[in-house]
Amino acid sequence: MSHLLNVEEAPAPLSPNRPSMAAFLALGFRPLYIAGASWALISIALWIFTPQLLTGPLSMVGWHAHEMLWGFIITIAVGFLLTASATWTGFNPLHGTPLAVLCILWCIARIGFLAGGLTGFWVALVTELLFFAGSAVALGRVMIKGRSRRNYGVPVLIFMLGVADLMYLLAALDGNYIELMQRFDIGLIGMAIIALLIARRVIPFFAMRMVPDLKIPMLTRSGQYQMVFSGLALAAGIGVQITGTPMTPGNGVHTLPLVMAISLFITGLISLGQLFYWKPQAVLHKPMLWILYLGYAFIGIGLLFAAWQFSNLFDPAILNGVLARSATHVHLIGLAGFCILIIGMLTRTALGHLGRPLALDRSMLAGHWLVVVAAALRLAALWPTATSVHLLHLSAVAWIVALGLYLWRFVPMLIRPRPDKPAPVAAAKKPAVVRPAEAR
Known part of the structure; x- marks a missing residue:
């Protein structure tokens, strides 16, 4: 953890002053921080000022609770972990096209839950579960590859948050509000475990x-x-x-x-x-x-x-x-x-x-x-x-x-x-790397 901020990104072919898709998809925090923060803004605006738009199997307070916990808070946690794990293990779990696919799954889930209707709900449920499963598998793969034993529990926690999400969404489909809030608390406690774990290390x-x-x-x-x-x-x-x-x-x-x-x-x-x-x-x-x-x-x-x-x-x-x-x-x-x-x-x-x-x-x-x-x-x-x-x-x-x-x-x-990383064209296709001395 003492080298948490030293991940090296692959040099991009463009000037540091110009946007670059290679840079944008170099590490998980880049697209997921933008996605999570944007959705946090949009979802609160919808919930407070236009709640009548929130219809469907996941609606009103159920939608608000779900989107703030799984759609925002846990998404930011996943973005952080996909980035920090590169330093913990020496291997970048996701970058480039696989990271883009993960973000697309996340976007489809947000649209599906908001669009309403049973079909949209099931499409959103499946894509969101794929998002959590993909994140957990990517984290688990690099933890094992990098032999980061102290972090073996992290991908398990992400997978369990996906299971809690499934339980919550099925309760929403049943229309059982009491059961819905009880299952929300399970997700809340699961996220608290991750938040306490991360914060106790980095603070x-x-x-x-x-x-x-x-x-x-x-x-x-x-x-x-x-x-x-x-x-x-x-x-x-x-x-x-x-x-x-x-x-x-x-x-x-x-x-x-x-x-x-x-x-x-x-x-x-x-x-x-x-x-x-x-x-x-x-x-x-x-x-x-x-x-x-x-x-x-x-x-x-x-x-x-x-x-x-x-x-x-x-x-x-x-x-x-x-x-x-x-x-x-x-x-x-x-x-x-x-x-x-x-x-x-x-x-x-x-x-x-x-x-x-x-x-x-x-x-x-x-x-x-x-x-x-x-x-x-x-x-x-x-x-x-x-x-x-x-x-x-x-x-x-x-x-x-x-x-x-x-x-x-x-x-x-x-x-x-990064402005401090030159961008030679010949290095454009190299993946993000971490210096071996910083692996764990």
Whole structure:
């Protein structure tokens, strides 16, 4: 991981000042960062301002939840992993035509779920499963080829997220809203495992590189416990689905939901404890760092709220029922956690892999703050008041502007070769490579 940002892309035949398809398809983060960020902007605009367009088997809140988790958040994670795995293993898992095919599958899925109709739904379901299967196979192949044993679980997690996606989509087809949200939680927990795994590795590395003389521990042992308990929570959630155990408040305490709640609670505590050891006070003057710390903190907080809800040990009337709503932990983990973390990762990793200075300009900094504002307003809108709908709309506007700024600033860079890599024509067909010393 100490060489995360040193992947070399193949030189492109064009000038670094001109767009290049070879550069665009050199590493997974380039097309998938653009695709995920664009869809995050479009999907929120559709959900908040034109929900009447969201018809079909996957519609309204079911469509919104699916597209934000699998269509955006997990897509960005796949883009990152397809890139980082090249450094972990020494082999680029996907580039050129295979990467283009993967992106086309992703696009067909987005169109199919949005178009409505049973045929569009099934086409989208199949292509989306092929997207996750293809990503998992590509990651698994290079992990084995590069003997990156510590990362063997990563392609398995991506495959499991595809299985959770299938479970969610079949519940949507049945029209069972309670089952739909339970299966969404399985996907949410699965993504939390990946987010915690990635963030626990990169945050200390990024912080020590950017803050002179800062020394913070990697916390490998606590990370192992974190993975064990988050995995146990995921297994308990799957068990709930298999056994049909009720999880709604008022049905009493059941073993599997209680195991799930305890595991999530411990995972959340470990996450917040790790932040303490990462010396957050040392990064307050570095927006590129504190945005990552903040997102990680909200994932931990959200896991605590999820544990509280799944335990069924609280009174639903507390705080006007806000804590009893699944939307509370979903938006704490998904928006305040994943999305704040993602805007930081989208910026930091893109700049690093593109050979750009690791510094935020005004538009990038504004994008960071707008995502934080969007999360704060969306959480405030959970409180049932006359202003809730206005807060929701303001949150959506802040989100749309934030992602628009990111795309405006980064698309021109993502479709061009690195400025620090010459582009001789003779090397145009060489695949992306990683220096052997950086393989693991």
